[in-house]
Amino acid sequence: MKSNKTIKNETQQLANQGDKAQAGADAREYASWLAELKLRYRSQQLKAAVQVNRALLEFYWHLGKDISERQFVNSYGSGFYQKLSRDLCRELPNAKGFSPTNLKYCRYFYELYATTGPNRQQLADDLHLDELFSIPWGHHMLIINKCSGNQKKAMFYLQRILDFNWSRSVLMNFLDTNLYEREGKAVSNFKSALPQPQGDLAQEMTRDPYSFNFLTLEREYQEKELKTALLSNITKFLLELGNGFAYMGKEYRLAVGETEQFLDLLFYNVNLRCYVVIEVKTGEFTPSDLGQLGTYVVAVNHILKKPGENPTLGLLICKNKDNVLAKYALESSNVPIGVSEYELAKIYPADFRSSMPSIEEIERELNS
Numbered sequence: 279m280k281s282n283k284t285i286k287n288e289t290q291q292l293a294n295q296g297d298k299a300q301a302g303a304d305a306r307e308y309a310s311w312l313a314e315l316k317l318r319y320r321s322q323q324l325k326a327a328v329q330v331n332r333a334l335l336e337f338y339w340h341l342g343k344d345i346s347e348r349q350f351v352n353s354y355g356s357g358f359y360q361k362l363s364r365d366l367c368r369e370l371p372n373a374k375g376f377s378p379t380n381l382k383y384c385r386y387f388y389e390l391y392a393t394t395g396p397n398r399q400q401l402a403d404d405l406h407l408d409e410l411f412s413i414p415w416g417h418h419m420l421i422i423n424k425c426s427g428n429q430k431k432a433m434f435y436l437q438r439i440l441d442f443n444w445s446r447s448v449l450m451n452f453l454d455t456n457l458y459e460r461e462g463k464a465v466s467n468f469k470s471a472l473p474q475p476q477g478d479l480a481q482e483m484t485r486d487p488y489s490f491n492f493l494t495l496e497r498e499y500q501e502k503e504l505k506t507a508l509l510s511n512i513t514k515f516l517l518e519l520g521n522g523f524a525y526m527g528k529e530y531r532l533a534v535g536e537t538e539q540f541l542d543l544l545f546y547n548v549n550l551r552c553y554v555v556i557e558v559k560t561g562e563f564t565p566s567d568l569g570q571l572g573t574y575v576v577a578v579n580h581i582l583k584k585p586g587e588n589p590t591l592g593l594l595i596c597k598n599k600d601n602v603l604a605k606y607a608l609e610s611s612n613v614p615i616g617v618s619e620y621e622l623a624k625i626y627p628a629d630f631r632s633s634m635p636s637i638e639e640i641e642r643e644l645n646s
Contacts, residue, residue, distance in 0.1 A: 328412065334375070335411035335418075342388030345381065386422045390432055413439055416446050424453040431458045442521050451517075455489040465601055466616035467608040468591070476588055477614075479550055483520055484616045488595055490518070491623040501560045505542065508558070522549035534577050541574050552588035553578050556595060563599035563617060565607040572613040595620050 345351075351358045359378035366376040391410065417439060425432035435453065438444060444452075464484030469477040492514040493507045508515045509528055516523050526544040533539075543556040555574045559567060575592040583590060592615035604617045 331414060332408075332411045335413075335415060336407075338375075338384045338415070339388055339407070339411070341381070342384035342386070343392070345385040346389055346392070383419055383422060386426065387418055390422060390425070390427070390429060409440055410436070414446070417444075417449055420446065420449055420453060434458045448517070455491065457485070460485040460487065460489070464593075464616040464618040465599070465604040465608065466614070467611060468614050468616060470609075471612050471614040472589060476550065476552075480591055480614065480616070483547065483550065483591075484593070484618060485518075485520070487619040487621045488518055490515075490620050492518075493622060495622060499560065501558060504560055505558055508543075519545070522547045523554070524548060526553075532574075532577050532581055534581075539574065539577060541578070544578070547591075550588060550591070551586075553582055553590040554593055555590060556593045558620075559594065559596040561597055563594070563596045563604055565603070565610075567594055567596070568607055568611055568613075568615060568617075571615060572611055575613050575615065589614060591616070593618065 345362075350362075354361055359381050362381055363376050363378045366373070370376070413436060421432050421435050425435065435449065435458065438452075439449060462482045462484055463486035464481070465486070466481060466484060468480040471477070472480060490504075490508070492511055493504075495503065495507060505528065509525075512525060516525065524546045526546055527541075528543055530541040530544040531538060532541065541555050542558060545554045545556060546552070547554050555571065555578060557567065557571045557574075571592045571594055575590045578590040592613060594615060594617045596617070596619060599617055599619055608615060608617065
């Protein structure tokens with residue numbers, strides 16, 4: 279039989295354990311609450327930043343409107359922007375964004391989207407100022423630099439920023455590679471081989487030429503090297519292919535009858551809800567290229583395509599093509615295929631690496 283002292287000690291131990299358990303629960307609850315507060319604060323920070331950007335863009339818009347319409351440039355000449363910059367900095371000493379260059383951008387910003395001039399009213403009506411003001415100023419400056427005077431081109435990039443949440447670096451890449459001029463330009467039979475609206479959507483998916491400027495290849499490269507380089511830069515490759523592409527495999531194996539067939543590159547486009555078979559050729563387009571690709575497209579329809587998915591597309595990307603020849607070849611096929619070119623910016627001689635000085639040679643030259 280336990281003594282009163284033993285019972286008292288055991289009771290105290292249980293109480294202590296209970297206190298520790300409660301303390302642990304309190305600590306976990308506190309940590310969870312702290313994490314929740316952090317997320318809530320970050321969310322409010324983001325909302326505040328968006329509101330600040332929207333207010334700033336609205337101010338820039340009306341400032342640009344005033345500069346454009348009041349025509350003080352005619353009165354003060356080339357020194358107007360310097361004068362306005364000095365005066366604004368004097369009146370608003372703690373404010374930023376009043377450099378002469380930024381003041382000019384305010385005017386360009388307004389004039390690029392203002393509803394003045396022939397054939398501009400409908401374009402501007404399609405653009406809501408609330409959406410315009412939601413895009414960061416840095417993005418707008420890049421667009422102004424590349425799309426000066428071309429409202430339709432500027433709105434093309436604005437819409438894609440809104441649709442796909444492009445970062446500034448992504449926008450810069452597509453501006454530098456002239457996406458506006460390339461998108462939807464492949465020679466294809468999509469509109470005749472596919473039901474609407476899939477035919478139009480498939481055509482919009484294409485680009486011509488595809489920009490593989492992110493690759494570095496020697497001048498005498500082979501198809502295998504090109505494909506390996508593309509997959510080594512798969513993130514940039516997917517970005518260039520466009521929104522919605524998911525990589526499925528290289529040399530993708532299909533059992534067709536008693537044979538094995540290997541697809542160059544297989545993708546799935548989640549927006550079009552279909553497979554896309556891509557063949558990359560380092561030479562010039564020939565009609566015979568379509569036969570093999572067409573067979574692969576049909577095989578994917580029979581083997582991989584599931585009920586409810588759209589017909590598989592084929593995309594042949596070659597170094598050069600004759601557009602008329604490609605068009606005639608595609609008219610003879612009822613398999614949906616597009617033909618595009620690709621371009622490379624960084625091509626080096628085959629002996630480029632051997633012509634580079636070694637580390638030891640560089641060090642000897644520096645020491646001397």
